[in-house]
Amino acid sequence: MSEILLKNVYIDDRRTDILVRGNIIAKIADGIEAPEAESIDCSRMAAIPGFINMHTHAAMTMTRSVKEDMKLQPWLQHIWKVEAQYDKDILYWGNKLACLEMIKTGTTCFNDMYWGGDLAALAVDEMGIRAVHSYCMLDNGDMEKAEKERRALIRDFEKSRSFSSRNMFAVSVHAPYTVCEDNMRFAAMFAEQNDLLIHIHLSETEQEITDSQEKWGCSPVEYCERLGLLSERLIAAHSLWLSPHDIELMGAYGVTAVHNVNSNLKIASGYKFPMEELIAAGANVTLGTDGCGSSNNLDMMEALKTAAILQKAWRRNPEAIPLDTLLKIGSENAAKALRLNAGKIEEGRLADIVLIDMNNVFFTPNYNFKANLVYSANSSCVDTVICDGRIVMRGRKVEGEQEILDNAAACGERLMSRIQF
Amino acid sequence: MSEILLKNVYIDDRRTDILVRGNIIAKIADGIEAPEAESIDCSRMAAIPGFINMHTHAAMTMTRSVKEDMKLQPWLQHIWKVEAQYDKDILYWGNKLACLEMIKTGTTCFNDMYWGGDLAALAVDEMGIRAVHSYCMLDNGDMEKAEKERRALIRDFEKSRSFSSRNMFAVSVHAPYTVCEDNMRFAAMFAEQNDLLIHIHLSETEQEITDSQEKWGCSPVEYCERLGLLSERLIAAHSLWLSPHDIELMGAYGVTAVHNVNSNLKIASGYKFPMEELIAAGANVTLGTDGCGSSNNLDMMEALKTAAILQKAWRRNPEAIPLDTLLKIGSENAAKALRLNAGKIEEGRLADIVLIDMNNVFFTPNYNFKANLVYSANSSCVDTVICDGRIVMRGRKVEGEQEILDNAAACGERLMSRIQF
Numbered sequence: 070m071s072e073i074l075l076k077n078v079y080i081d082d083r084r085t086d087i088l089v090r091g092n093i094i095a096k097i098a099d100g101i102e103a104p105e106a107e108s109i110d111c112s113r114m115a116a117i118p119g120f121i122n123m124h125t126h127a128a129m130t131m132t133r134s135v136k137e138d139m140k141l142q143p144w145l146q147h148i149w150k151v152e153a154q155y156d157k158d159i160l161y162w163g164n165k166l167a168c169l170e171m172i173k174t175g176t177t178c179f180n181d182m183y184w185g186g187d188l189a190a191l192a193v194d195e196m197g198i199r200a201v202h203s204y205c206m207l208d209n210g211d212m213e214k215a216e217k218e219r220r221a222l223i224r225d226f227e228k229s230r231s232f233s234s235r236n237m238f239a240v241s242v243h244a245p246y247t248v249c250e251d252n253m254r255f256a257a258m259f260a261e262q263n264d265l266l267i268h269i270h271l272s273e274t275e276q277e278i279t280d281s282q283e284k285w286g287c288s289p290v291e292y293c294e295r296l297g298l299l300s301e302r303l304i305a306a307h308s309l310w311l312s313p314h315d316i317e318l319m320g321a322y323g324v325t326a327v328h329n330v331n332s333n334l335k336i337a338s339g340y341k342f343p344m345e346e347l348i349a350a351g352a353n354v355t356l357g358t359d360g361c362g363s364s365n366n367l368d369m370m371e372a373l374k375t376a377a378i379l380q381k382a383w384r385r386n387p388e389a390i391p392l393d394t395l396l397k398i399g400s401e402n403a404a405k406a407l408r409l410n411a412g413k414i415e416e417g418r419l420a421d422i423v424l425i426d427m428n429n430v431f432f433t434p435n436y437n438f439k440a441n442l443v444y445s446a447n448s449s450c451v452d453t454v455i456c457d458g459r460i461v462m463r464g465r466k467v468e469g470e471q472e473i474l475d476n477a478a479a480c481g482e483r484l485m486s487r488i489q490f
Numbered sequence: 491m492s493e494i495l496l497k498n499v500y501i502d503d504r505r506t507d508i509l510v511r512g513n514i515i516a517k518i519a520d521g522i523e524a525p526e527a528e529s530i531d532c533s534r535m536a537a538i539p540g541f542i543n544m545h546t547h548a549a550m551t552m553t554r555s556v557k558e559d560m561k562l563q564p565w566l567q568h569i570w571k572v573e574a575q576y577d578k579d580i581l582y583w584g585n586k587l588a589c590l591e592m593i594k595t596g597t598t599c600f601n602d603m604y605w606g607g608d609l610a611a612l613a614v615d616e617m618g619i620r621a622v623h624s625y626c627m628l629d630n631g632d633m634e635k636a637e638k639e640r641r642a643l644i645r646d647f648e649k650s651r652s653f654s655s656r657n658m659f660a661v662s663v664h665a666p667y668t669v670c671e672d673n674m675r676f677a678a679m680f681a682e683q684n685d686l687l688i689h690i691h692l693s694e695t696e697q698e699i700t701d702s703q704e705k706w707g708c709s710p711v712e713y714c715e716r717l718g719l720l721s722e723r724l725i726a727a728h729s730l731w732l733s734p735h736d737i738e739l740m741g742a743y744g745v746t747a748v749h750n751v752n753s754n755l756k757i758a759s760g761y762k763f764p765m766e767e768l769i770a771a772g773a774n775v776t777l778g779t780d781g782c783g784s785s786n787n788l789d790m791m792e793a794l795k796t797a798a799i800l801q802k803a804w805r806r807n808p809e810a811i812p813l814d815t816l817l818k819i820g821s822e823n824a825a826k827a828l829r830l831n832a833g834k835i836e837e838g839r840l841a842d843i844v845l846i847d848m849n850n851v852f853f854t855p856n857y858n859f860k861a862n863l864v865y866s867a868n869s870s871c872v873d874t875v876i877c878d879g880r881i882v883m884r885g886r887k888v889e890g891e892q893e894i895l896d897n898a899a900a901c902g903e904r905l906m907s908r909i910q911f
Contacts, residue, residue: 133854134861138802138812170851334799335865337808365865366852375796378755381559387758391559430591431787433554433895434902440555444756444786449870474854481855 072106073420073455079115079427079438080414087116089420092458097416107460113428114452115438117396118412119177119198119421120369121403124268124306124327124357127167127181127189127200128160130477131484133361141274141336148362154487157188159480164192166477167367172198172467174368174448177421177456180304180327180357180407182241182268186225190236197461199421201407202229203241203268206256208249215252222256226263235457237407239266239304245289246277250296257297266302266407269293272315273307274338290315299324304406306357308347309339316343320350325406328398330376332359341383344376344390344398355403370448373399377443392439424453493527494841494876500536500848500859501835508537510841513879518837528881534849535873536859538817539833540598540619540842541790542824545689545727545748545778548588548602548610548621549581552902554782562695562757569783575908578609580901585613587898588788593619593888595789595869598842598877601725601748601778601828603662603689607646611657618882620842622828623650624662624689627669627677636670643677647684656878658828660687660725666710667698671717678718687723687828690714693736694728695759711736720745725827727778729768730760737764741771746827749819751797753780762804765797765811765819776824791869794820798864813860845874 072095075087086101087094129152136147155163171179178199181189186202193200204225208215222240229238240260242248248256260267272278272289281289290311293299299322308319308326319326328342347354356376358367373395380390404412411419427435431446442450454462461467493516496508507522508515550573557568576584592600599620602610607623614621625646629636643661650659661681663669669677681688693699693710702710711732714720720743729740729747740747749763768775777797779788794816801811825833832840848856852867863871875883882888 131855133866134856134858137858137861137865138809140808144808166851166854173851331799334803335808337802337806337810340800340803361866365861366867368868371792371795371868374792375799378752378796379761379800381758382755382761385758387561387565387756388559389758428892428895430551430587430594430895433587433898434552434905435555435899436902436906437555437558440558440786444558445554445782446787447789447792447868447870449868471849474849474851477854478856481857484855485857 071458072103073458073460074101074103074106074108075111075116075422075424076108078111078424082438087414087422089422089455089458092420094414094416094418094420094422097414109424109453111424114424114426116414117423117425117442118400118414119423119454119456120175120399121355121407121412122171122176122179122357122367122369123304123325123355123403123406124329124359125167125179125181125367126183126360126362127179128155128163128183129360129362130166130170130367131155131159131163131481133365135362144336150488151484154484159484160188161192162473162476162480164189165196165473168192168196168198169467169470169473170367172196172454172462173451173465174370175423175451175454176367176369177423177454178403178407178409178411180239180268182306186238187228190232193236194233197459198456199235199237199409201237201239201266201268203239205241205243206252207243207247208252209247210249212249215249218252219255222259226265239268241268244270245292246280253293253296253298260302266304267298268304269298269306271305271308272310275310278310288312288315290318294318294322307333307338309333309342311343316346316350316352319347319352323351323353325353325355327355327357328376329357329359329364330372330379332364334375336363340379342380344380345384348394353402353406354398355406356398368448369399370446374443392443395443396439420455420458422455423451426450426452492879493524494879494881495522495524495527495529496532496537496843496845497529499532499845503859508835508843510843510876510879513841515835515837515839515841515843518835530845530874532845535845535847537835538844538846538863539821539835540844540875540877541596541820542776542828542833543592543597543600543778543788543790544725544746544776544824544827545750545780546588546600546602546788547604547781547783548600549576549584549604550781550783551587551591551788551898552576552580552584552905554786556783565757571909572905575905580905581609582613583894583897583901585610586617586894589613589617589619590888590891590894591788593617593875593883594872594886595791596844596872596875597788597790598844598875599828599830599832601660601689603727607659608649611650611653614657615654618880619877620656620658620830622658622660622687622689624660626662626664627673628664629670629673630668631670633670636673639673640676643680647686660689662689665691666713667701674714674717674719681723687725688719689725690719690727692726692729693731696731699731709733709736711739715739715743728754728759730754730763732764737767737771737773740768740773744772744774746774746776748776748778749797750778750780750785751793751800753785755796757784761800763801765801766805769815774823774827775819776827777819789869790820791867795864813864816864817860841876841879843876844872846871847873
């Protein structure tokens with residue numbers, strides 16, 4: 070079984086050694102001897118768990134910066150026009166590019182909401198990280214479409230059985246306002262029967278709340294409760310516009326909320342994500358980047374900082390969301406949501422480890438590693454990424470990087486040539 | 491005269507050549523021949539003007555992350571305890587570290603508010619960038635102290651006459667609430683007589699406004715007008731809590747406002763910086779990072795993104811602050827404020843140029859360079875920095891970098907050993 074030895078690595082305010090055996094963190098102790106292991110001198114590095122991006126649309130890297138500074142509706146029209154021109158090649162290289170960006174920025178797992186999970190799974194497999202794929206049901210109340218969507222979900226779930234162990238599958242429901250009641254119920258039932266997670270866009274905009282009250286006489290969260298969707302299986306992206314009762318419900322059912330701070334800010338959906346309230350209620354709070362269409366990168370380190378300082382600002386409390394809470398949101402809470410034995414540097418956990426280079430301005434002086442990591446550094450300090458016990462980036466170099474950049478750029482040009490703006 | 495030739499560089503949506511001769515952008519044209527010039531292949535790079543950080547306390551890099559997630563008053567007590575233990579070595583290496591960080595993140599000039607400008611000027615000189623230094627007057631209403639502060643300002647201004655051309659000097663007034671009326675008037679007069687800029691903290695917190703109304707029966711901006719401080723010389727850091735009348739005044743006098751977005755968010759001073767209103771009123775809007783004590787880095791690229799998306803969010807308008815407006819805030823407006831013939835890539839301007847590496851995930855695909863620069867990329871894409879016609883960073887390598895990191899880290903340890911928390 071292959072072994073990696075991280076020598077003299079900084080972790081929890083001390084230096085020690087970490088031995089990775091197979092895909093597991095086998096041992097954390099001082100002075101480990103492992104002559105067979107690939108040894109990495111970590112005297113200038115710290116080990117942290119890989120970040121887990123809990124809400125993205127990976128293939129949308131191909132829509133990065135395609136239209137900017139626009140209101141939601143005209144912007145969406147553009148994005149849909151672009152996505153309608155995707156082909157398999159674009160999907161594949163878009164996913165490769167997304168994986169590359171995630172590796173470079175210290176993310177080892179992502180929770181994706183898209184279609185075509187098999188090409189994404191292939192990209193993820195080749196790149197060496199983890200992902201949860203889905204088939205995103207979306208019917209806009211058309212009963213014929215709804216029937217097709219159910220069949221497509223079942224088909225993609227069956228296909229997912231042949232995924233490698235680093236690729237998982239979840240049921241995905243676009244949103245309460247784009248999926249009919251029957252399919253909302255179906256999603257809950259199908260997830261329960263097959264022990265799957267459910268990924269949904271929930272309570273993202275104020276308009277959504279108004280519309281929900283008008284249509285169903287209750288909030289989107291209450292509507293989800295009525296249809297049997299609230300449970301520990303549910304991963305609710307955005308969860309931005311929540312009433313106290315919504316928060317109570319999400320806590321009581323142990324729902325996972327995903328804060329997508331940069332996307333929410335940039336498309337002006339809102340900024341008062343009830344992080345403290347959700348945590349206090351017992352909900353599981355995690356973080357995502359959303360797709361590169363709405364926000365423009367997949368950088369979890371950037372998202373962590375923005376999330377933290379924004380909470381402090383609108384709460385008018387610089388003590389809000391201390392660093393330990395924040396860092397859990399970036400990995401440990403997410404691993405729990407995905408039922409993944411990762412998210413912490415601990416013996417027996419999956420070896421999903423990021424080595425942070427501290428020999429640079431952002432960590433000088435280094436009175437407080439966690440503060441420097443979140444508030445000072447950026448993802449350029451990610452030096453080495455280990456996922457499932459395998460090195461996927463070393464010294465910021467990823468195998469095949471230039472090929473991915475070149476192919477993705479070429480796909481982008483082809484995509485644009487097909488579109489009349 | 492030394493020459494640098496930037497071959498095939500991306501600028502304003504096209505590719506061309508830029509010839510730097512001496513410290514000036516001598517020519518921008520296709521196919522420039524300059525056999526004597528140091529030629530840089532820029533086929534994967536874009537040229538942008540160096541960022542100008544309009545409000546910082548450079549030596550406070552040595553307080554980076556020293557105390558986190560605290561309310562303002564207890565936090566300030568800590569910071570002052572730390573700063574009281576500074577010696578010349580700590581000041582010098584703190585400034586070297588600040589310059590290094592600014593170079594690495596694409597900043598070629600900064601407007602500093604601190605003391606000991608001669609050591610800072612030495613550091614800036616050695617590092618090859620530009621700065622405006624100051625002597626920061628602060629008397630807390632003590633008349634004896636006020637007299638000393640005036641003498642110290644005059645002394646430091648005299649010393650500044652021997653600064654090299656890349657180091658400038660400004661009058662600095664800590665804030666209306668920490669500097670007596672006499673010295674506020676003195677600062678205005680002294681600046682006028684010697685044709686200097688004035689750097690001040692203004693309207694940073696809501697408390698400051700309440701206190702000002704109580705003490706002077708007017709806002710801090712109105713108080714400044716009364717004492718003769720409002721003019722095109724004035725650089726007002728923060729300018730966060732402004733009434734419509736304040737904004738009108740700042741516009742009418744052509745005051746420069748400096749938005750310090752990350753500092754304002756992190757210490758929870760506020761987040762509704764009236765960017766659009768100030769611009770509409772005719773004020774000059776610029777951007778700063780503040781010192782590493784309150785925010786934790788000097789990264790202008792990070793600040794630009796946060797500033798933009800935050801404006802969109804609280805205004806509930808994704809069209810707010812388009813990219814061209816934003817990028818001017820990062821350099822052109824600042825150059826104007828500092829009366830520096832820089833801030834634009836244009837023939838005849840000072841050669842303060844940053845080369846952005848586009849061969850990476852953040853610029854792939856590259857449908858919109860400016861959007862990728864601000865919303866997708868981070869400062870790790872800064873490849874090469876030219877200031878005053880001299881290359882200060884090439885391929886992300888700065889001369890003497892390791893020595894600075896090591897010395898600053900050692901200074902940090904010494905500093906901490908002197909302090910009882």
